[in-house]
Amino acid sequence: MEDSLTPSPACGGGPGWGWQWDRSGAGFRRESSPTPTLPRKRGRGLHLVALLLLLAAPCLAAIGDPAERLPDPAQEARAQALGRELRCMVCQNQSIEDSDADLARDLRRIVREQVGAGRSDEQVMRFLHERYGDFVLLRPPVNAATAILWAMPAIALGGGALMILAARRRRVAQLGSSRALAEPAALSPAEQARLARLDGSGGAAG
Amino acid sequence: MSTPMGAAAPNPWRRRALLWLPLGAAVAAGAGFLGMLRGLRTGEYDPRGVPSALLGKAPPEFTLPPLEGADRPALAAADLRGAARPVLVNFFASWCAPCVAEHPFLVRLQRAGVPLMGVAYKDRPADSLAFLRRHGNPYGRIGVDQPGRVAIDWGLYGVPETYLIDKAGLIRWRWAGPITEEVLGRDLEPLLRRYA
Numbered sequence: 034m035e036d037s038l039t040p041s042p043a044c045g046g047g048p049g050w051g052w053q054w055d056r057s058g059a060g061f062r063r064e065s066s067p068t069p070t071l072p073r074k075r076g077r078g079l080h081l082v083a084l085l086l087l088l089a090a091p092c093l094a095a096i097g098d099p100a101e102r103l104p105d106p107a108q109e110a111r112a113q114a115l116g117r118e119l120r121c122m123v124c125q126n127q128s129i130e131d132s133d134a135d136l137a138r139d140l141r142r143i144v145r146e147q148v149g150a151g152r153s154d155e156q157v158m159r160f161l162h163e164r165y166g167d168f169v170l171l172r173p174p175v176n177a178a179t180a181i182l183w184a185m186p187a188i189a190l191g192g193g194a195l196m197i198l199a200a201r202r203r204r205v206a207q208l209g210s211s212r213a214l215a216e217p218a219a220l221s222p223a224e225q226a227r228l229a230r231l232d233g234s235g236g237a238a239g
Numbered sequence: 240m241s242t243p244m245g246a247a248a249p250n251p252w253r254r255r256a257l258l259w260l261p262l263g264a265a266v267a268a269g270a271g272f273l274g275m276l277r278g279l280r281t282g283e284y285d286p287r288g289v290p291s292a293l294l295g296k297a298p299p300e301f302t303l304p305p306l307e308g309a310d311r312p313a314l315a316a317a318d319l320r321g322a323a324r325p326v327l328v329n330f331f332a333s334w335c336a337p338c339v340a341e342h343p344f345l346v347r348l349q350r351a352g353v354p355l356m357g358v359a360y361k362d363r364p365a366d367s368l369a370f371l372r373r374h375g376n377p378y379g380r381i382g383v384d385q386p387g388r389v390a391i392d393w394g395l396y397g398v399p400e401t402y403l404i405d406k407a408g409l410i411r412w413r414w415a416g417p418i419t420e421e422v423l424g425r426d427l428e429p430l431l432r433r434y435a
Binding site: 122123125135136139140143162163164165166167168 | 287289290291292293299361387388391392393394396397
């Protein structure tokens with residue numbers, strides 16, 4: 034029950050992520066000011082690696098607490114696959130498998146309980162969908178409200194294709210008009226007759 | 240001779256439109272964002288707000304144990320049915336700072352005669368009790384949900400959350416977050432009148 038006493042459930046990197054980050058930044062600034070000697074610099078690189086590893090540690094810790102896992106690996110795999118499809122309502126951009134929020138942990142536990150009790154994937158998803166609505170599903174269902182969302186790739190592709198077509202059409206029209214300038218249209222019979230006449234008279238004069 | 244040249248040169252009107260179109264789009268987007276920011280400040284717009292999946296439905300079946308020492312009966316789903324007037328169900332915890340902030344408004348609602356039920360969410364009973372002793376107890380009934388399981392049946396995703404249940408026993412409104420003066424005036428009071 035101790036863990037539930039944290040007032041704001043933390044997301045992702047585990048509790049205190051921002052705090053750790055601020056502190057590391059302050060530490061860096063302090064260290065980089067004096068003594069620009071070579072060995073010191075190399076040591077700082079190692080410090081950086083160690084620090085990054087340290088910062089990464091809570092991420093790993095957040096994902097799989099062994100105590101949470103189901104004994105049967107096949108069931109655990111199913112539970113994890115389900116959990117990756119469910120949104121953490123607190124963090125909102127993470128699945129419950131990725132989140133260290135208190136509620137995500139509870140939902141992970143519920144998913145595992147139900148998988149362990151032999152309920153199907155659909156039953157587990159329905160259980161959570163009934164309580165948290167469409168928003169809990171990271172893969173939104175196709176309905177009137179999400180139609181535009183799902184149609185977006187097609188809309189974007191179609192729009193792009195239309196723009197390309199329009200641009201090409203304009204270019205072809207421009208090309209056509211410039212070609213018309215370069216090679217004038219064939220002469221009409223009247224013009225040909227006049228040209229012949231001019232040629233003839235010119236020839237006679239020359 | 241002039242026809243092909245005219246087709247190649249862009250129409251001046253079209254040119255002007257191309258000039259103003261991006262500007263107009265930027266102005267419209269700016270106005271939209273300004274509205275969103277203003278809504279964020281007043282609480283009218285909440286980008287993280289999620290509608291409850293239980294709206295228009297009956298609350299889930301549940302029975303919760305009472306808060307020992309609070310001198311209030313326990314809470315069950317049956318207590319929310321067939322009330323003479325709309326009932327508020329408030330999930331709270333002693334460790335939750337926004338709960339402290341909203342508490343005076345709950346006390347005010349209770350004084351105005353609104354039936355208010357409390358659910359202590361993931362809280363040690365002793366802490367809940369101390370919280371109510373310190374800030375006042377506006378709840379007619381209190382249920383203790385230490386594992387937070389009943390809360391999940393309600394689709395709760397944080398504390399405080401407040402639900403309005405009408406006389407027919409259906410959930411009509413859910414507010415995720417503290418009840419403030421604005422929430423009271425803008426949402427809750429009109430709803431209480433509407434479902435009275």
